[in-house]
Amino acid sequence: MCGIIGVAGRGEETLDTLVHGLSKLEYRGYDSAGVALTxxxxxxxxxxxxxxxxxxxxxSRSITGAAGVGHTRWSTHGPPTDENAHPHLDCTGDVAVVHNGIIENYQALRDELVGAGHAFQSDTDTEVVPHLIEDALAGGADPEAAVRQAVGRLEGSYAIAAVLAGEDRAFAARNDSPLVLGIDEDAVYLASDVPAFRDHTDRVVYLDDGEFATLSVSGEPQWRVSDADGNTVEKAVDTVDWDPEETGKSGYDHFMLKEINEQPRAIRQCLRGRVDELSGSVDIDDLGDLSPAGVQLVACGTSYHAALHGAQLFQGAGVPAQAFLAHEYAVAPPPVGDALVVGVTQSGETA
Structure with missing residues (x-):
């Protein structure tokens, strides 16, 4: 899991906006970070x-730009080094890309690009994307079309943001990885999660899988969401009603410690209005009239350990329950067909 941010319309504050946003996303990855401005x-x-x-x-640097993207990384492909940190560039240095997710066909794409003369500087799967954009530009595509063509060749999960030299725009696309826009009066943001820009605006647009976003420094419209074919998609602008301080560390040394200490309050809030203490019952209307034959808990990593414990608690209460590793669950038929499936995830990999 990684965190990405992008912004257009902040002028001389572009760099500070990106770095501040990354600090709000550090819970998504903290082994390297970077920014690119165009x-x-x-x-x-x-x-x-x-x-x-x-x-x-x-x-010691003086970096300015009309638009920019940033990234904080949790390593998947390649160790945490300066070379593997995002953003990644193409051979010309005119395309910069940040990415959250896993590109499953990256090795085939990398082999193809190396064979065509491209030079890679990192071990990451992400680096194939700027080189694909470079090829599309060399083939005559305009900047937006070039990004679209590159994204169209990817298989796997991704939230991608890109900036190109000479362009006062940022481009983004998502598939199976979160991406949300923040809409301000004279600026527009994109990020893996709302806290990255919540200090600036409470108006958000959530992108769906297969959608593409264009963020412009100025003009009308300043932002546009479209489908894979380039057709404009009308999106609702929602308003978030929570305080930016709620997403900070609240005085704790790190986010994990905060999450541990917040668990009792989180459980109380989750159960408020659903527990009848007189009858000793719990009423969860959202589950409707479900009567599953069992419970299947799907998770990865430390979340899988929590799922194993949860399965034991269910079994102790007489409810059939099993815990599954998410990567195995996705490719193997579940043993219980009529089951309540509960996804347990901290890192995002389960999704």
Whole structure:
């Protein structure tokens, strides 16, 4: 799981906006971070380590741009090094890309691109994307079409954001990885999660799988969402009603410690209005009249350990229950056909 952010319309505050947004997404990854801003050329700074390491690296740099993207990484392909940190560039240095997810056909694409003369600088799956965009541009595609063509060749899960030299726009696409827009009066944002831009706006647009977004520095419309064929998709603008402070560390040293200490309150809020203490019953209307033959808990990593314990608790109460690793559950028929399936996820990999 990684965190991405993009912005158009913040002028001289573009860099500060990106870095601040990354600090709000550090719970999604903290082994490296980086930013790329676009103007006449792409300016990039990336660094292994936490956001503080990126801030230190930026102190000696003067980076400006009309639009930009940023990324905080949790390693999947390749170790946490400066080279593997996002954003990634093409051979010309005119295309910068950040990505959250896993590109399943990256090795075939990489082999093809290397065979065509492209030089790779990292071990990541993400780096194939800027090179694909580079090829599309060389073939005569305009910037938006080039990004679309590259995305169209990807298999797997992705939330991708890209900026190109000479363009005052940012482009984004999603499939099976979260991506949300933030709409302000004179700026527009994109991110893996709302906290990245909640300090600036409470108006959001959630992208669905297969959708493509264009963010412009100025003009009308300043943002546009379209489908895979380029047709405009009318999206509802929602309003989030929670305070930005709720997404911070609240004085704790790190997010995991905060989450542990918030569990009692989270459970109380979840059960409020659903527990009848006099009758000793719990009423969860959202489950309707379900009467499953058993419960299947699907998870990965430490969440799988929690699922194993949860299965034991269900079994102790006389309810048939099993825990499954998500990557196995996706390819093997579940042993219980009529079951309540509960996804348990902290990292996002289960999804």
């Amino acid at each position: 103007g006449d050329r792409i300016q990039i700074c990336k660094q292994s380590g936490k956001i503080e390491e990126l801030r230190a690296a930026l102190e």
